[in-house]
Amino acid sequence: MIVQESLSPGLLDELTGKIDHTTLHELKTTICKTKAELAKLTRLVAGVRKRLPEDTYESLREELEEIKQDNRWLSTQRGQYVLAINAWAETFHAEFRAQPEFADVMIGGHSEKEVVFVTGVVPAQNTFARLLAYVQSKNPPFKLISDVHVGKWAGPKAEIA
Secondary structure: OOOOOOOOHHHHHHHEOOEOHHHHHHHHHOOOOOHHHHHHHHHHHHHOHHHOOHHHHHHHHHHHHHHHHHHHHHOOHHHHHHHHHHHHHHOOHHHHHOOHHHOOEEEEEOOOOOOEEEEEEEOOHHHHHHHHHHHHHOOOOOOEEEEEEEOOOOOOOOOOO
């Protein structure tokens, strides 16, 4: 999950030469992790409106709206859950992906429950046991549930008319 907290480098490059260096620096360095920073960015964007071509300002306003929307979502319970899962999994992602026996396994959040959800396929029961032990060793921030198939999984059953 990617949450936008600042203006994109491409858009900031487009502003170079169109606004003063001080304002451009402020726009580049404002990271919206708090309401105060978001208010600051909103003021900065409003302040450059008259100095920009309409299409450039519209792009700037659209990015600001996306940042605001992401900021609102992050303040929800679901946003906090997703952020916590991602931050936790990021600490061991490379190590996990380097283990070939877990190549067909995904670890992340669940679409409906606030849990650590492990899903996929492992070749054998002992691999499944190692997988669960591995995930538990990483101190999951939520209850762990799994939908991991042992052996070959043919996918969900479906009727074909």
